[in-house]
Amino acid sequence: MRWHRIMLTMSGALALAACHAREAEVTPPRAVIAVTVHRDSRPVLATLPGEVNARYATPLSFRIAGKLIVRNVHLGDTVKAGDVIARLDPDDAQRSLASAQAQLMAAQHRLTFAEQQLDRDRAQAQEQLISTAQLEQTQDAYVAAVAQRDQVVEQFALLKNQVQYTTLTAEHAGVVTSEDADTGQNLAPGQAVYHVAWSGEVDILCDVPESLLKALAVGSAASISLPAVTGRRYAAHVRELSPAADPGSRTYRAKLTLDAPGPEVHLGMTANVTFADTAGEAQADDPITLPATALFHEGNAPAVWVVRPRDQALELRRVQVGRYDDRTISVSQGLTDGERVVLQGVHTVSAGETVRAVAPLHPEDFAS
Known part of the structure; x- marks a missing residue:
């Protein structure tokens, strides 16, 4: 019986000590993310x-008509200047070039013959073995052979270019932004095959x-x-x-x-x-830009949570919002330069609550 009374006494003492310990515990202030706000130095227009x-973005196309047989790049690919990006069937252009080459050889041969004939006739004319009219005919034939040779040379150069035009190259480095023709398609001169945005x-x-x-x-x-x-x-x-x-x-x-x-x-x-607005420096009525996460509402009125400097308690402050953007708001009235405003968790705090203001871990996430 004696031991029973002793145990009861000790249990009561322990319970009373635990109660006093709980009363002595002090809940630390909640940490909230808040920053000191300042007026915009340049009001936003x-x-x-x-x-x-x-x-620059340009369409790329062939200068000649033909059948598209090769495409080397596709949408989103990066190209460099000089890269071959597409080809036409070169068979017709190569055959035309071969024909022009044969014509060039024939014209050169006729010119050589006309030049030799002119030399002979000049020598004979000095010996008065032929008439002046015959010499003039020989000279005319030589001039015609020169002109025909020059014409064939230009035609050959043109057809040589035509063969080169069956290959489409990128003139500038860039990115392919669209594909406008498919392999096997017959293209007209100047018809776009790709669009390339320049780097x-x-x-x-x-x-x-x-x-x-x-x-x-x-x-x-x-x-x-x-x-x-x-x-x-x-x-x-x-x-x-x-x-x-x-x-x-x-x-x-x-x-x-x-x-x-x-x-x-x-x-x-x-x-x-x-x-x-670059007209002047910050004025007393310039707005304050805040992240949109700071916005709260008191009824239908916009508001923000302000940390009072005297007791670190929260105060719900009605504000006037002059502009809403995707990630920010522009407060035109209700805040003073230098006050601390809660940026995150505005729906989890209450008025009068004592808090500990901490800066954002990544300030750029809340940059206005």
């Missing part, structure tokens, strides 16, 4: 969709609304982001701006050249073209 294109300078094509025309000109700077290449922006400038609007869309086609495209930039990629 507009962000427009675009497409990556080669500066080298890369353009971004976008359509500009008329409301932006006054702010843009050839040479205007732009910032390019590619959805397929996250965390990087490319500098570009307007190379060409169409003087007339498209009759269907009423927009103006702009061609921008990427200043330093990398190997990760491929033809046909979609792009976001951002034009900034």
